Amino acid sequence: MSCKIVIPSHKRHDRVFAKKLVNDPIICVAESQADLYRQFNPDCEIVTHPDDVVGLIPKRNWMAKHFRELFMLDDDVHACKAIYAEKGEPCRVKDRDLITHIILSLHDIAKLMDVHLFGFTSRISPVMYDETGFLSLSKMITGCSYGVIYNKNTWWNEEIRLKEDFWISCYMKYKERRILTDLRYNFEQKNTFVNAGGLASIRNQEEERRSILFIKKNFGDSILLKSATNNGKDKTKQLVEYNISCKFKF
Known part of the structure; x- marks a missing residue:
């Protein structure tokens, strides 16, 4: 089974920035929002979930079961940056083919290693990069850009509404003792607290x-x-x- 790059979205039909970064993205939305998303995103496949799946955490549980192997990219992600530069600012990766390859290659490594949670670093500066190790099995994933290979442990507790990335990182550390993180790349979001839609209404x-x-x-x-x-x-x-x-x- 191949890995799908899926963009969970909610009431941001005209602001799905992440679709510009990768090839063949799938936008996942509630059934009642599908027509608007198709109208504003004719170049993307739209997959719908029932309207009674409310909130990002139930949506992630639904997507994991539906797609089985997927990489989730938040709709407000607008840049991929390489932080392994020798000096200066992180280098922005602009090639869609390359960004897609970076994501799918990490999925392939995770599958070979039987790791069920994988993602990229939250570090933003080259001075934070450790050139002696670009992959980690002990770091946490960052919530705007991570993937799962579905099994019984890829589960988000729906009693919480925020910090689900921290939850599943802790849960997978406890259950499986390892998470695969690529420390060379960082995905950058728009300002979460001013971008309407998504989790803005409850954050x-x-x-x-x-x-x-x-x-x-x-x-x-x-x-x-x-x-x-x-x-x-x-x-x-x-x-x-x-x-x-x-x-x-x-």
Whole structure:
């Protein structure tokens, strides 16, 4: 089975930026939005899910079961950058064929290694690149650009509404002990908090905080909240500012 590049989208029929980056993208939307998406995106295949699949996390569960092997690219992703440059700014990758090849090659490696969650780095600067290792089995994936090869562990808990990338990274680390991450490339999004549609209607500090606490409840001491800073902010305030990391004991 080949890997499909799928763009989950919601109420952004006229702003699917990610379709310009890759070859043969599939846009996945609710049935009631299909006509608008077909009108504004005639060059793309539109796959629909039932309208009762509401929210990004239920949508990801539906897509994983439907496509089985897929790479998910958020609709507001507008650039792919190579951060292994020797100096200066990351180099923007503009060739659609090359970006498609980068994605599908990582899928092929994941399949060979029997890894079921794969993606790219969240690092944005060449100074953060470690030239001694461009692939990792221990890093987290970043939410705007990652893929799954479906099995019983590729599952998102639908009790949370945000930070689903952090959830599934922790879950796969616990279940399978490995995630494949390509540290050479970064996919860049438009500003999430000002781009209407998608998760914009539910993304706020309280929802972020609730999601973090839920993840902490599920994974316990492996979830680290940032310590108090010099200006006296305590951990509760840090929660609101979304500072969270994980460290598993294996």
